[in-house]
Amino acid sequence: MMQMLAAGGIDLLADLERAPNADNPRGYFEFAPVKRLRDEASWFPEAVGRAVKVVYALLKSLPDDVPARIVFMQRDLAEVVASQRAMLARSGNPTEVLPAERMIEIFQAQVDEMLAWVSQQPRLQLLEVAHAEAIRDPASVAGAVDAFLGGGLDVGAMAAVPDPALYHQRASASADQGSETPVRS
Numbered sequence: 001m002m003q004m005l006a007a008g009g010i011d012l013l014a015d016l017e018r019a020p021n022a023d024n025p026r027g028y029f030e031f032a033p034v035k036r037l038r039d040e041a042s043w044f045p046e047a048v049g050r051a052v053k054v055v056y057a058l059l060k061s062l063p064d065d066v067p068a069r070i071v072f073m074q075r076d077l078a079e080v081v082a083s084q085r086a087m088l089a090r091s092g093n094p095t096e097v098l099p100a101e102r103m104i105e106i107f108q109a110q111v112d113e114m115l116a117w118v119s120q121q122p123r124l125q126l127l128e129v130a131h132a133e134a135i136r137d138p139a140s141v142a143g144a145v146d147a148f149l150g151g152g153l154d155v156g157a158m159a160a161v162p163d164p165a166l167y168h169q170r171a172s173a174s175a176d177q178g179s180e181t182p183v184r185s
Contacts, residue, residue, distance in 0.1 A: 001073050001129065002029035004142060004161045005051040008153030013052040029053055037061040056114050067123040071145055075131040077104040138162040 003026060006012050013031050020027040030053050033043045037054065038061045048066070062068055081100045098106075118126050127148040134141045142158035 001071055001134065001145075002051060002053055004134070004138070004145065004158040005071075005153075007157040007161050008142070008146065008155065009157075010149070010153065011050045013047045013050045034058065056111060059114055060117060062124075064123075067125075069125045069149060070118065070127070071148065072126055072128050073131050073134075074128055077107050079131075080107065135162050135164050 002012060002014065006029075012029060014029045015031050016027060016029075017032050018028040018030055031043075031047075033040070034052060034054055035058075037058045041061070041063050044063050044066065051071075054062070056072070059070065078100065081103050085100075097103075115126075118124050125148070127145065129141055129145065138161065139155070139159040142153075142155045145158065146153040146155050
């Protein structure tokens with residue numbers, strides 16, 4: 001999504017400190033001070049009018065006096081867990097901290113709590129975007145994001161960004177999963 005926003009003409013607040021790698025060959029588009037948002041937000045004025053990547057667990061730490069529009073990427077939680085485990089394995093870290101089913105439950109509870117909180121914040125506007133839909137129908141997603149952000153973005157350039165070849169961890173229906181579980185992350 002950060003790449004789509006940049007292609008559309010939105011300035012990003014990103015330091016590119018975390019280099020592209022096998023897990024994310026186009027880069028991470030992160031801004032390191034965001035990790036400390038719970039304790040310190042003096043950088044936040046730099047974000048006004050720009051796109052900045054914030055993980056859902058930190059949204060409650062956004063400054064209370066600043067309105068924000070949140071484009072919230074939903075991803076199948078099984079994909080999130082599989083992706084995290086693959087990254088951990090490649091870096092030589094332990095991958096089985098908790099069973100995948102338990103991690104999914106924890107993530108879903110956190111996301112549900114955050115969504116309920118956001119819905120109670122009049123200063124925040126939220127657009128949920130399904131990750132799989134952004135890959136499958138990027139033109140539709142680009143149009144929805146453009147409308148949510150007030151129009152004027154280069155929707156064609158945004159739609160050209162997603163690359164299905166980079167969609168490594170795909171959900172698959174199974175007897176115990178049934179179908180894709182929407183993830184909001």
